[in-house]
Amino acid sequence: MEQPLIQARDLTRVYQKDGTMGVQALKGVSLEIGKGEFVALVGASGSGKSTLMNLLGCLDRPTSGNVVLDGREVSGLDEDDLAEVRSRTIGFVFQSFNLLPRTSALENVELPLLYTDRSDLAGPARAALQVVGFPADRVDHHPGELSGGQQQRVAIARALVNDPEILFADEPTGNLDSQSSEEIMALFAELNRQGRTVVVVTHDAEVAAYAQRVITMQDGRIVSDEKNPSAPEARP
């Protein structure tokens, strides 16, 4: 069997607060995600889904347990090596877009390239904007001049610009109207069809419906992990 792209074993994460008893956000989570999957992590607020995404996405380190990404154990890496992994392997999309203000769409997309040794920034950035269907005549506009849907497309282009294996999205439609939400989710589905592994964290059932596999979390544990029969056509 092909090795899974993401392999997590017995992950726990305790948030220490003011020296008191810590809050255990994850209580031993194991899962595997294969190449090319489209996974939705769902659950109520506080269920631990965002914590899990942060650990899988190398933004945070587990209190115990380990994560293997693409065959590489990442739990023991130092900050700089984790930054390297994030740069090469992972793209993030956030609920609030996290675009730099007063900075053009193009420059926002160029940002991840600054931390690589690439010398051409504009070329890949334009290409990524094209992939996400961002209008070419607006690449010089600042986020403040763009609609929510357009801003999220810029954020997705930024996540794609380093051509990562995995795309993580944390409530990507949380700040969008229903029309834009549908367009953005359709874009994720399309990117997945092109071979990209996509992990979306959401509490919205309509968003989860786009995924082929829905992992439900509750109280720091996975309570269900099911194939989604209503999902759009999976990759052949």
Next chain:
Amino acid sequence: MKIRRMMGQALRGLNRNRLRTFFMMTGIAVGITVLTVVLSAGMGARERIMERVRVFGLENMMVWAGGSTDQTRMGGGSEEGSTVTATMKMEDAEAIRAQVQGVREVAPFFRGGQAEVRWRDRTFTAPVFGVTPEWADVWDWYVDRGSFISYEDNEIMARTAAIGPTVVRELFGDEDPMGEIIQVGGVPFEITGIMLEKGASAGGGDMDNRVFVPLSTYMRRVANVDYLSGIRVQVQGIRDMEPAAADIAALLQERHNIAPGVPDDFRVTTPTEVTSMVEEMQGTFNLFLILVAGIALVVGGVVVANIMLLSVSERRGEIGLRKAVGGKARHIQGQFLAESVAVTFLGGVGGVLLGMAGNLIMERVTGTPALVTWHVLAAGIVFSSVVGLLAGFYPARKAAAMAPVDALR
């Protein structure tokens, strides 16, 4: 990440937060403005003093009749603070000329202080000097028209006078003074020469208000004395100054029969003394300058450090994002440090420009020229950049140490 790219990011970061950038730049610019103004004023003051030393003449010394006082004089000054004695004679000047090595020119003189000078119904109070022709050479100061006091004038005790441009203006206005008769202390003198403009003396007074008459005439016919006020001595080279001064002192002690341990009845003032006094003043001034500039820059640095800290906590989201997309701790640290240095560098440039404008205003108001040299400009810009580096260090480290997941929350 390349330096150029890092600077680009820093400048964009500053541009995104213009108000904060403005406050930081102002904080530094004020400090650098103060630094520039004070430094320029100080260099200007020093230059002015050195200019006076040059007027005094670097190859000239003054041998004053009268014991030493605390007051160091630079020639042509007042008699205040000194005790005039009647022991300095014409023969002393001759002896110096004949016996002291390295002496080029000896100019004995008598100054009787302020005297009333009258022409027709106009009067003017001027310092009157009895001099010999050497006076013109040792001061490098000659007549504009006519002739200076000559040897012959001294021999025959002629009643001739050479007057400064200020005297001409005050007494004669637009009329031609050549050949006119003026009364000096009630004695008539014919004007035979008009001096070139000399400007301010080493002591700061007007040198152009003087009246020069033959030394012998003044001593015998006006003041009725047989002693000199002093002797101005010019040496052949600056190197001859100290030995000649020592020899003159020894010679005069011998001639005046001054026993060891007894105070001298004369004083020798050399430019070395004057310059060392200037250096001493400069040292005090430099200390003051360092203090003022230090305080101004510390205040500026504290402002920058504070605002940078504020900026770091306010831009957590940006920091988290940069880390999430692959930025390493050193990239983040470098960016914030670059922002801090860029803002203080620009503030420094602004401060230097403001300081130069301040200097112009100061010049207009006080009339004393400030001296702006490249030292001042370089000091302003270098100091401000160093302050930026120091002030930005802690905030930048704090930014770099943020965990991406915390910063993104």
